[in-house]
Amino acid sequence: MLNPDKKFNRLQVGLSAGSHFVTDIYQSAYIGLIPFLTVKFDLSLFQVSLLAASTIIANSLFSPVFGMLSDRHGLKYYLIAGPLLTSVFLSFLGVLPDFYLILLFLFIGNLGIAAYHPASAAVAGHYGGGRKGLSSSLINFGGNLGSAFGSLIVILILEKAGIEYTPLILIPGIITSLVLLKYAPKNNIISSSGKSFNIFRSIKRLNRANLYMLFIILFIIYTVYIIWITAINYMPLYYTDKNMSLINIGNILLLFGALGGAAGLLSGYLYDHYKKGYLIIQAGLIASIPLFFFTFKTEGILSTALFIIAGLFLISVQPVCIRMAQDLLPSNMSLASSLILGLSPGLAGITIIFLGKAADKIGIAALIKYELLGLVLSLIILFIFPTMEKRLKKIN
Known part of the structure; x- marks a missing residue:
């Protein structure tokens, strides 16, 4: 049955935000190792893209599967398994002797993140009460902050102690799993429809405007x-x-992720109060596109500042997208969350493999400039949204 608690539950939202912080530390830990691994294994940009692809494909494309499972069986054990599996496999990347073994550990460890993300995001829908947008933003902020800190934590260990001490980051994941074992929601929150376990059937039930x-x-x-x-x-x-x-x-990576997560809190608040998600997203894209472009047209502190502020606006749209998807699939909140946190970034991860080849030929700056064309297209497509909303109101 659906969770009957319609009030904002501070414990569960706070627990989800905190565990999201810890879990996503591991998701980005390998990023702090990239310069070290590039030198150690003489990696090309294409091989670096394989690191990214292994991470994103595992924690994203498998996310809808775990989203459907948590909709069907409840959230608790997916919340617990996530940080446990992730910390065990991703803490040892710095000491592995082979590049392909690193890819394997990255893939398996990120399956834990795939199990965790949909259940964590669904907590906002089930326990957010009348502040679901804010709850989603808080939980996303925890993840974005953890992702921002992950690379810095590994870099600090590398600089201060040495690569052989990087497995110490295993400890927070184990502690978090034990805390979740005790305090994660005990009631079996599942979809209101047993048939909703089928992703295609769930989406097929949407009317055309919703789809x-x-x-x-x-x-x-x-x-x-x-x-x-x-x-x-x-x-x-x-x-x-x-x-x-x-x-x-x-x-820089810390500020990029942390400020983006903080901006997501504001975007979630605005969505709760005004429900004009497409306008919030448009604002984020309009601001981020020129900031990214001029990052590579300037030098020094100005270039770095533009990059960080671009990340602030870019990342701020994520919680709004999650809440809009959950509103379209209210009986399948884990599934809706996993489509945003799983399917789309998973496809992006596959795309990155091919873009890595392009980066070897044209360079990082040129690649990002071309990628901005995708954001421009998204900005244009968003103008369809008001028309779709009007049609939906007529149907309902």
């Missing part, structure tokens, strides 16, 4: 993730070529 709106949201977050994945995986190498220290690179 168009869902596909628009999925395409938008796909183009956002293309830029996001490229930025966090390639910019460490871009800055290394600019003779920037690893600590400074870690700080």
Whole structure:
């Protein structure tokens, strides 16, 4: 049955935000290792793209599967398994002796993230009460902040202690799993319809206007993730070529993710109060596109500041996309969340493999400039949204 608690549950939302923070530390930990691994294994940009693809494909394309399972069987054990599996496999990347073994550990570890993300995101829908947008933003902020800190934590261990000590990051994941075992929701929150377990049947039940709106949201977050994945995986190498220290690179990635997550809190608040999600997303895209473009037209502190602020606006649209998808699939909130956090970024991860080949030929700066065309297209497509909403109101 659906969760009967219609009030904002601070414990469950806070627990989900905190565990999301810890879990996503591991998701981005390998990014702090990229400069080290590039030198150790003499990696090309294409091989770096394989690291990104292994991560994104595992934690994204498998996410809808786990989303349907958590809709059917409840959230608790998926919330627990996520940080446990993730921490065990992703804490040892720095000491593995072979590049392909690293890819294997990345893939398996990120399956834990795939299990965790839909259930965590669904907590906002089930326990957010009348502040679901804010709850979604808080949970996303926890993940974005963890992702921002992950690379910096690994870089600090590398700089201060050495690569052999990086497995110490295993400890927070184990502790988090034990906390979730005790405090994660005990009631079996599942879909209100047993048949909703089938992803195609769930989507097929949508009317045409709803279906168009869902596909628009999925395409938008796909183009956002293309830029996001490229930025966090390639910019460490871009800055290394600019003779920037690893600590400074870690700080830039921290600000990129943390400020983006904080901006997501504001976007979630605005969605709760005004429900004009397409306008919030348009504002984020309109701001981020020129900021990314001029990042590579300037130098020094100005270029770095433009990159960080671009990330702020880009990442801010994610929680809005999640809430809009959940509103379209209210009986399948884990599934809706996994489409945004899983299917679209998973497809972006596959795309990154091919873009890695292009990056070897044209360079990082040129690649990101071309990728901005996808955001421009998303911006144009968003103008369809008001028409779709009007049709939906007429149908209802």
